[in-house]
Every structure is written in C-alpha cells, then in structure tokens.
Amino acid sequence: MQKEALKVAVIDSNPVRAAILVDGLTGAGEVDAHLITDTFDLQRRIFAMDPDVIVIDLEDHSRDVLEQMFQVSRDVRRPIAMFVDHSDRAMIDQAIEAGVSAYIVDGLVQSRVRSIVDMAISRFNAFSRLRAELEETRGALEDRKIIERAKGILMRSKGVDEPAAYGLLRRTAMNEKKKIADIARSVVTAAELLA
C-alpha cells in the first residue's frame, strides 16, 4: 500500500543527535525528515516547511514558540502536543524521560505518529548512552594517567620498582576502601605540596 510520506521537522541544536535521528527516520521509510538546527525565526521556518510532525529536544527554549502555534491557526495547520487527545501516559513519560517532545498536526493516523515518536525516543536514548560511555572512557583515561604519575613518584621517593609501587597503591586503596585512582590522586597532591 502506497502511503504519502510524512513530513517531519526535527529541531535540535545538537547536530550529532539530530543527524542520527534524521538518519533513523529516513531509513524507516515513508518519512521526509528535515533538520532545523538554528531556531531563529522559527515560526516562519515552520510555516514555510508545513510539517506533519515536529520532533524537538525537550530542553530547547524555542518550545514556547511552538506552543503559540496551537493558537495561530491562520499561520500554520494547528499542531498539537503529542498524545494530548489520547491519554497514553506511559508514552509521554518515556518521551520526557528521553528528552523528546513532539507536536503533531491533527488527524494523522496514530500508529504512524507513534512509530516516529518511538524512533525519536530510542535515538535520543542511544545518544545519551553513547555520551555517558564517552564520559566514562574519558574518566578511565584520566584515572590511568594519574595512577602512572603516582607510581612514578613512589618509585622515585621509595626506590621501588613499578610492580611494587602499584602494589603499594592497591593495598592502601583496599585498606582505606577507596579507589586506586583516589589514592593516586592524594599521592600526586601530596607530592606537589611537598615539592
């Protein structure tokens, strides 16, 4: 069955997240996704695009601009906030948890809209996971650097080899119920103070 492609506007100031969402929406087919990264003069842009669905970062400060469009029927077809007329609370909770907000022109088939919002939620969540992992990796890298420095300090000041210096850090961490990186950090701080 041939369906007309839904026109979806994606408003997101984060270009990476926006790109993966547009990619996902386009890949799912029957969707014509457009990206808006600059929200200046948003009302005019939306008017020109005339989308069926607007997906927007919940944190975007332009959301109040969209809310006004509920009322300005002469400018654009009236979009409504997602699922206001269907009390799908679980969906709304999931979307807000993920940081997704959506506005939908009235009269669209619920299942088609739902798949778009589902896609937005999963891509937003995937993006947050990626970012969390990246931060974790960055943290681990920092930890490793500080442990290397602490080992060097211990090797010089105590005249021990590398495995012994590491063993010292590890034992102290175990005794004090702390992370090795935390002990290493205090060694480096102490060395800097005493230098």
Place this chain on the structure above:
Amino acid sequence: MNMDRGRDGHEVVRAGFLPLVDAAPLIVAARRGMAAAEAIDLRLLRQPSWASIRDRINVGHLDVAQMLAGMPLAASLGINHLKVPTVASFAFGRGGNVIALSRGLFAGLDGTGQGWRDGPLAAGLALRDLIRQRAAAGEAPLVLAMVFPFSSHNYELRYWLAASGIDPDTDVRIVVIPPSMMVDSLRAGQVDGFCVGEPWGSLAVDAGLAAIVALKHDIWPDAPEKVLGARKVWTERHPDLLRRLLRALHAGAEWCQDPANRDDLVSLLADEAHVGAPVRILRRALTGNLVIHPDGTIRQAPDFLRFGGGRMNLPDADAATWVLSQMMRWGQVDYSEQAVQMVGEVYRADLLAGAAGFPAGVNGRDHAPLMDGHYFDPDNVRRYLGELRPTVR
C-alpha cells in the same frame, strides 16, 4: 510522606524556575537559608521554557515550579494540553513586566503627534495611528511578541492594545519569543515590540533597540504575575512539606522586599545559575529607577516590582478570575460558570494563610480600576466581558 532525603537529612523539593527577576523569592529561599530552616533541601532546576515547566510538573520531574498566572488555570481546565488539576499556593509578588516598542517605530510614532512618550495610553494611541497609516499604505502588520500563550504578558499586551483601539487579532501579528531571544529578535527586525519580564526589557533599552512605553502596573496594579504551581495531588500528598515550603518562600519574599538586602539580592540574581544578567541592569527593576528610552530618560516607578511579604503573597482568586476572563475574551476557552467557579480551587490563599498564620481573605481593599477605567467584578464575569467588547474598535 515524601521519603526523598537530601542534604542534612532534609526533605528534598525539586523546584523549576526560569531566569527572571521575579523568581527571586524562590532563589533566596534556597540560597539564603529559609528552606533549610524548615528542614527542606530546596533544589533549584532552571528550565529552558514554560512548556518544559508544565511537562516536568505533569510527569513529576518537578515537585513545584514558578508558573505564569494563567498556567495553573490552563492546566486545570485542560486547554490545549493534558488536564492536570494544578494548585497555585503562593504569589511571587506583583509587577515586573514592561511593554516596549522598537527603535524602528520611533519616527513613525513621533509623526502621529500623539505624544507617545507621555504615558501608556498616549503610546497606545500613537501606535494605533501608526498601524492605520501602515495599513492604508499596504504595509505588512507589525509583529509584537510575548512569552507564552497563557502568560500575563499576553493578556497585558492585548489589554493595552485593545484599550488603545487596536485589535490584537487582526491589526497586529502576535508571536511568542523566549525572553532570552527578545533582544536579538529586535536587532534582526523580526519584532516591532514586546511585553516581557525583567531584566529582558531593560536589556533591550540598554542595547539602544527599544523604548519602554508601559509597565505592568499601568495596565492593572492588581494583575497576578508568577505563582508557585504544583499538581493538586502533590499538594494533597505532602501537606506538611507544603506548609513548610510556603513559610520558607514567604520568608524569602520578605527578605527580597527589604532594601537592606538589595545588594546581596542583585548579586544572587546576577549569578549565571540564576538569572545571569549584568548587575547594573538588574538594579533597574529592583529599585524602580527604569531607564525607559535609549536617550537615558528615567521613569521612577517605586512599585514597579514588589516581592510582597505580608499578605501580598496570598494567591488572589479574584484577580486570577480576571486572568480567566482574558482567556475567555481572546477565545482560549469558552465562557462557562464552571470555569469561573474552578478558579477558587486553583488559586488557594488558605494554604499560605494557614502556614503563615494570617486570615485567608486576600483583599483588605477593593481592586484598583484597569487602565481604561473599567473595574473588574469577579462575580459578574459575563457582564464584564460584555462591557469590554465595545472597547475593541
């Protein structure tokens, strides 16, 4: 029971706010010890939009939030969104908004000979004449901005226009622009004027882009502004916590009102985590010494922004009924007796009165007249709406 325990074992309350000067009582209660004194760990969560405040209140990410006067009414009536019974339990004070017109209109306003700089009505009449000239010349309608469909700014801007003989729905185009984008939108020529809360109006004047032509209290000194909003179920589940929170906010409002604390208040608001505007700009709203024109003209308005203290922080259901009447006037909701009756369930003066120990009646006096000389009678909303209509056109 709220089992969330935070700092020092205090109960956690998550409060949403927007970067505006009138969030001060909430910020002060959190940062100057009033909340802690009530064993509350008051966590301030700055929000990017009013829509975000509404959504996060609805799903419980926020317990309470600074709200525009119309928001608890719109939520309780389910206008354009989910119907979520909401309670306004604290009024953050009075005033704080300005109406400003773009520098690009100055010459045209001068040309009308209405003396547009003499006062709010003169400015409105000058704008009316200018709009008529433009229409006759086939020019595009002027664009005026406010901050949210259910904002007092929307109703005040429309009231001022209508009282000046301008139909807000047909003679101009009214749009929403977030306060923080107001100055840039003026500079880009996308708007010709706006109604916004401080410090954003003073920032536009300071940038040489606009002149302030009316203050909120010119339109109606009793008009409600921001309130503390919460879902009704939250207030019912946490009666003791709410009582303590209201006492803390009330102490915060009294602290804000005390001139001895002004310097501290200005630096607190200037903090990037709160409002994040320059000290000298913030000072204008707090002292009521407003620079209203890029040429440096000052208007002394000591009552421009009052944080309250005393009974001013009681949510005024009668004044909120005026807000509802404006929602009806401009077609956001149909007139119904039930809607009018509902205002008393949303604007609850009894909660703060009980917590702070004063009688619940808000008004020791009658309300002041509005800028067009009309008195608002909350017991006769239908008749009031009938009286208003002829002033448009």
